[in-house]
Amino acid sequence: MFPFLPAWLQARRTAPVPVAARRTAHLRLGRRGEQLAARLLRELGLDILCRNYRGPHGELDIVAREGGTLCFVEVKTLRRPHRPGRPGAKVGAAKRRNLVRTAKRYLHRLGHPAIPHRYDIVELVLDPATGHPQFAAYHPDAFREDELRLTPLDRFPAEPV
Numbered sequence: 317m318f319p320f321l322p323a324w325l326q327a328r329r330t331a332p333v334p335v336a337a338r339r340t341a342h343l344r345l346g347r348r349g350e351q352l353a354a355r356l357l358r359e360l361g362l363d364i365l366c367r368n369y370r371g372p373h374g375e376l377d378i379v380a381r382e383g384g385t386l387c388f389v390e391v392k393t394l395r396r397p398h399r400p401g402r403p404g405a406k407v408g409a410a411k412r413r414n415l416v417r418t419a420k421r422y423l424h425r426l427g428h429p430a431i432p433h434r435y436d437i438v439e440l441v442l443d444p445a446t447g448h449p450q451f452a453a454y455h456p457d458a459f460r461e462d463e464l465r466l467t468p469l470d471r472f473p474a475e476p477v
Contacts, residue, residue, distance in 0.1 A: 345442070349393025350377050352449055353438040360454065362387060371418035374411075378438075379422065386433040387456070388419045393440040403439040404455060413464050435459050 354364050357380050365386075366379040378389040390411070392403035407415075415435060423429065437458040441451040 345393055345395055346391075348442065348447060349438075349440045350391050352393075352440055352442075352452070353389065353391040354378060356438065356452060356454060357387075357389065366422075369418070369422055371421040373417035373421070374414040376415065376418050376422060380436075382456075384432060386423075386431050387436050388415060388422070388433065389436045389438055390415055390458075391438045391440065393442060395442050395444050402453075403441065404437045404453070404458070407437055407458075409464065412459055416461050416464060435461075 350367065354367065357378065358364060362380040362382045364378060364380050367377065369376040369379055376388050377391040378387075380387040380389055390407055392406055394403045412435070419433065419435070423431070423433070434457045437455045439451070439453040439455070440449050442448065443450050
């Protein structure tokens with residue numbers, strides 16, 4: 317391949333799956349899960365307002381509305397059904413805190429409206445061969461802000477940049 321490179325470096329350059337390809341596959345899986353989740357939410361009667369809202373503390377996968385309630389939806393997708401645990405179990409305390417912080421930023425950008433809101437989770441397990449969902453679950457009001465330990469700065473975010 318490159319005769320001037322040592323053999324060990326040549327072997328590393330011909331790795332079977334580059335890191336970039338693995339990252340791309342992970343992002344494709346997440347995007348597919350978000351598409352399926354948006355379809356599921358629409359079928360359940362929710363209006364999709366925004367997808368992939370980014371804030372300084374993370375991303376809101378889907379922002380939807382059900383009646384007069386704003387729904388901040390986290391989507392968790394797995395490709396392998398044989399993995400132990402459910403996809404929603406991966407939304408731990410730190411992730412929940414970041415979701416609340418990002419949702420607060422979203423509300424701040426709207427001018428702090430007095431809109432009731434909640435935090436939902438959609439779990440998906442996709443068939444590795446076809447990419448079709450084998451399992452889907454929607455958990456409205458999956459957790460509440462008052463269950464989390466937030467600092468005063470989390471409750472009152474700074475001005476948007």
